[in-house]
Amino acid sequence: MHDVPPEPLDETELLELGPEDAIALAMDLPLDVRFHLGPQVTPIQRAFLDHHGYLVFDRVASEAEVARILDEADQVQARLISEQREAVFGVPIWIGSDPEGEPYLQRLAFTSVFSEFIHEFVRDERFEPVRQLVGEDARVGDREKDGVVLNRYLNHPGSLRPGVGWHTDGLRDVFYNWRMPDPQLNVGLHLHRVRPEQGGLRILPGTHNQGVFSTLFKKPYFVYHRPDPREIAVETWPGDLTVHDGRTWHRVAPNPAEGWPSLRVSMYVPYVTDAYQPKDEHTRPLLYHRLFDVAMRARKRLRA
Ligand SMILES: O=C(O)CCC(=O)C(=O)O
Numbered sequence: 001m002h003d004v005p006p007e008p009l010d011e012t013e014l015l016e017l018g019p020e021d022a023i024a025l026a027m028d029l030p031l032d033v034r035f036h037l038g039p040q041v042t043p044i045q046r047a048f049l050d051h052h053g054y055l056v057f058d059r060v061a062s063e064a065e066v067a068r069i070l071d072e073a074d075q076v077q078a079r080l081i082s083e084q085r086e087a088v089f090g091v092p093i094w095i096g097s098d099p100e101g102e103p104y105l106q107r108l109a110f111t112s113v114f115s116e117f118i119h120e121f122v123r124d125e126r127f128e129p130v131r132q133l134v135g136e137d138a139r140v141g142d143r144e145k146d147g148v149v150l151n152r153y154l155n156h157p158g159s160l161r162p163g164v165g166w167h168t169d170g171l172r173d174v175f176y177n178w179r180m181p182d183p184q185l186n187v188g189l190h191l192h193r194v195r196p197e198q199g200g201l202r203i204l205p206g207t208h209n210q211g212v213f214s215t216l217f218k219k220p221y222f223v224y225h226r227p228d229p230r231e232i233a234v235e236t237w238p239g240d241l242t243v244h245d246g247r248t249w250h251r252v253a254p255n256p257a258e259g260w261p262s263l264r265v266s267m268y269v270p271y272v273t274d275a276y277q278p279k280d281e282h283t284r285p286l287l288y289h290r291l292f293d294v295a296m297r298a299r300k301r302l303r304a
């Protein structure tokens, strides 16, 4: 039997709602509601995002596109390994090993610089409403911030990342700018079917509206993995798109399965609104990335 997701919310009668009605309705929706991405982000979608800090869009990419992106990731991996690259534009590449003991690319920044298909895909017309949600003049930052980020999580002894501990994405901005993060939306494409019991993205709804103190200290960044009773599990079908406010607390729960069945791939698209600050081969790594790299290498040694 084909595993199809529940129908996304039918908004055909709700497109003209005023902001107050939209917020009232959004607050009544279940936290695992799935939305349809149409030509515009709707009043309810905006209200849900404002209130809870995230949105899940039903299968925005087709099965063929999902397969192609996974394939592109393998090709980019082959190229980076043959070139013995350790970093791209100052951001370290994380290569662990796969269940067969072969090198396995687990996090790559600036992916769209290496894949023409992905470069085109992230600019497709269907994402236009998401781009506009970020800002009227927002652009895809292929060479800015960390560019298009590809994550491949695996649970097995040679893996560098079965998941990610609790964090907000705002911390990175603190490192980039040495100030509190501005509102910022992160847009992720999910390439696998992930049931709640298979781990995956966990979000603490509403935490984007917390104060500075909670943003920094609510949980210990990245090292803390324990489930939170208020977290929601983002269940995904291949091709789903999520938008989350970078200030919300979230984590990636490891898949308890081991080896290839635990594989989960996500791809995050950076929409940038600030002044153009492209990176290149001469960009020096940030302290933020260097700290991560040290942690990753330590983990690799411990597991080796
Ligand atoms: O893989 C995901 O869905 C989330 C990854 C994440 O939170 C991050 O890299 O900051």
Ligand SMILES: [Fe+2]
Residues within 6 Å of the ligand: 167, 168, 169, 250
């Ligand atoms: Fe994150």
